[in-house]
Amino acid sequence: MEQKRKEISDVKKQIFDLQAKGKNLSKQDIMSFADLESGRTLWAKNFELLGKMTPDDMALTGLKFNKRNKKLYIEGISVVYKDEEEYEVVHNYINRMKRNSLFSKKFPKIKFRQGSLKKVRGQEIVHFEVEAALKPSPKKKRNKKS
Known part of the structure; x- marks a missing residue:
């Protein structure tokens, strides 16, 4: 049980680290990328x-x-x-x-x-x-x- 708690804690930490590094994309950024991709x-x-x-x-x-x-x-x-x-x-x-x-x-x-x-x-x-x-x-x- 303790092992599972540690794994969950590690995953939560990884998620937090990724969110901290991640860039928030606006709807306009996503739509621009979709336009670019569809015309390729x-x-x-x-x-x-x-x-x-x-x-x-x-x-x-x-x-x-x-x-x-x-x-x-x-x-x-x-x-x-x-x-x-x-x-x-x-x-x-x-x-x-x-x-x-x-x-x-x-x-x-x-x-x-x-x-x-x-x-x-x-x-x-x-x-x-x-x-x-x-x-x-x-x-x-x-x-x-x-």
């Missing part, structure tokens, strides 16, 4: 998702983000097999991105931008660019102070 894009997670969605016979050759229009441009190349339509592999890739709920939540508008066909060592290769529009951040409400 975790690029590493999105790039990891892109990698997982990319077929083995496709390679991404470029990723560019335009800050002005908030669009991610994804460039790549892929083999076109004899039994496939020219851009079928690209459209399948776009559909895979759209069906991925984690990716499409951040990039709700994904579309084919441009492409070209080349023959390399007798094999058809498609070079393509896909445009993925970043979901707009929620509008921040400003409290008016009088």
Whole structure:
């Protein structure tokens, strides 16, 4: 019983010490942090998702983000097999991105931008660019102070 009292006393002391060291955050501080957090894009997670969605016979050759229009441009190349339509592999890739709920939540508008066909060592290769529009951040409400 004495051991438990000592443990409780130690925990209370630790709580008191932490409260003494702690900084009191105002509601405005917490709301500012929440606004910052909600508008943040975790690029590493999105790039990891892109990698997982990319077929083995496709390679991404470029990723560019335009800050002005908030669009991610994804460039790549892929083999076109004899039994496939020219851009079928690209459209399948776009559909895979759209069906991925984690990716499409951040990039709700994904579309084919441009492409070209080349023959390399007798094999058809498609070079393509896909445009993925970043979901707009929620509008921040400003409290008016009088």
